[in-house]
Amino acid sequence: MTSLTLVRHIRAAPEIVFDAVTTADGIAHWWGPDAGPVLLSESDPRVGGKYRLRFRKLDDTEHECSGEFLVVDPPRRVVLTWRWTVGGADPGESRVEITLRAIGDGTELTFSHSLLQDESAARSHEGGWIGALRKLQAHFSRR
């Protein structure tokens, strides 16, 4: 069901990374797209709890994204819904999953983002269209 997976090695303990991912203060530090100010950051990191982040970009436009925590398993795993509520270009709700694993000097973070626009979109992720697209990309770039 995954549409995008990214992995990062972070030189920090899983507990610290987990707080950065789930607390209002943490979210405010990385979720914004540029150096513009964060106008509001709220987070209630427990199952069913909500978060909301509003920021102003350097181009003076305001944006807000929000969602709900679906899984909160410190310091290992957090799953949340995510959507633009103001000023975003991407319609529909998506699902963000972050898993943390302690490694030698810190944490391996695996981030995955999948779309849940409708049943067929969810099914198509299961079908693994991203793999198909990647394979085909090589083909088309030859043309």
Added chain:
Amino acid sequence: MLRAAQDCEHAGKLTTHSVWLILSLMENRYKNLDRTFAALGDPTRRAIVGSLARRASASVSELAAPFAIKLPAVMKHLGVLDEAGLITRSKTGRVVTVRLRPETMREAMAWLQSQERFWSKRLDKLTAYAERKELEAQSRK
């Protein structure tokens, strides 16, 4: 979509009409993407696209050959792929030739790549922030 946005910038301000224009263009674009991804959600259709990617064009019966399904079912899949803009069909006499339409696939890839950039930038910031926090925690010890 980009051009519409640029035109608006040249005009110096966003009018209600230009905002509406951008939004409707975006909505169309996402509808197209939904259709593309939904079409690629089926394993038979992906196999058809994969087989077309290996050659310039194929007839319907050539495409149907590897599958244990009847020709009408294959025609139905081709219909979905055509609707999604992934293939074109042209008829010469009794033979229907099927070809891929790479631009639709490119658009889908471009969208995926923009998502990847978006989240990559955020994770870089998260990494920097968490590492700073770790250093702070260690210096307190």
